[in-house]
Amino acid sequence: MGIASDRSHIPLQRCADLVIVSDTPKGRGVFASRNIPAKTVIDVCPVLVLGVEENENHIKHTSLYHYTYNWPIVDENGNHKVTQAVIFGLGSIYNHSTLDQNVGWERDAERLIVTYRALRDISAGEELCISYGGRLTFKDADSVETASEKDGLDQLNKIHLD
Numbered sequence: 389m390g391i392a393s394d395r396s397h398i399p400l401q402r403c404a405d406l407v408i409v410s411d412t413p414k415g416r417g418v419f420a421s422r423n424i425p426a427k428t429v430i431d432v433c434p435v436l437v438l439g440v441e442e443n444e445n446h447i448k449h450t451s452l453y454h455y456t457y458n459w460p461i462v463d464e465n466g467n468h469k470v471t472q473a474v475i476f477g478l479g480s481i482y483n484h485s486t487l488d489q490n491v492g493w494e495r496d497a498e499r500l501i502v503t504y505r506a507l508r509d510i511s512a513g514e515e516l517c518i519s520y521g522g523r524l525t526f527k528d529a530d531s532v533e534t535a536s537e538k539d540g541l542d543q544l545n546k547i548h549l550d
């Protein structure tokens with residue numbers, strides 16, 4: 389069987405000219421330093437799937453948990469469960485955008501990889517952002533403070549504790 393048709397040989401691709409910017413409002417982030425056409429494969433990252441108990445008892449209590457992705461598994465009894473996976477490489481550095489994601493990601497549970505693709509044309513200088521889904525463990529830096537939240541803060545700022 390030739391290498392190209394062998395499922396155990398996983399071709400890797402990474403888009404050229406990506407840079408890490410270390411001081412964004414979201415911490416480090418990955419940016420494009422040249423235009424990237426829609427549908428370009430941005431990256432293919434290998435993953436480490438954590439055991440359900442390993443995740444619950446250990447990883448959930450560490451900062452690593454903020455870097456893991458939900459990962460569906462089937463246990464030895466055929467039950468479908470969700471655990472977490474650690475994504476190696478840039479996959480752990482893409483930040484979240486709720487309204488303006490420009491990169492989509494797809495799990496390959498059999499080959500233990502995640503593939504990232506440009507959802508639209510991306511311009512040089514743009515940050516590459518994915519969706520983390522509903523599991524945000526931080527305040528979204530993109531979220532705009534609503535008027536009532538701002539009023540509440542203004543009121544709080546006026547309260548003086550003796």
Ligand SMILES: C[S@@+](CC[C@H](N)C(=O)[O-])C[C@H]1O[C@@H](n2cnc3c(N)ncnc32)[C@H](O)[C@@H]1O
Nearest residue numbers: 414415416454455480481483484526527528529
């Ligand atoms: C997978 S890491 C991404 C890389 C991270 N920025 C870093 O410097 O290591 C996830 C963490 O990035 C930050 N982050 C990602 N998206 C964000 C957003 N929309 N707003 C604020 N912080 C964000 C949060 O601290 C989150 O826990």
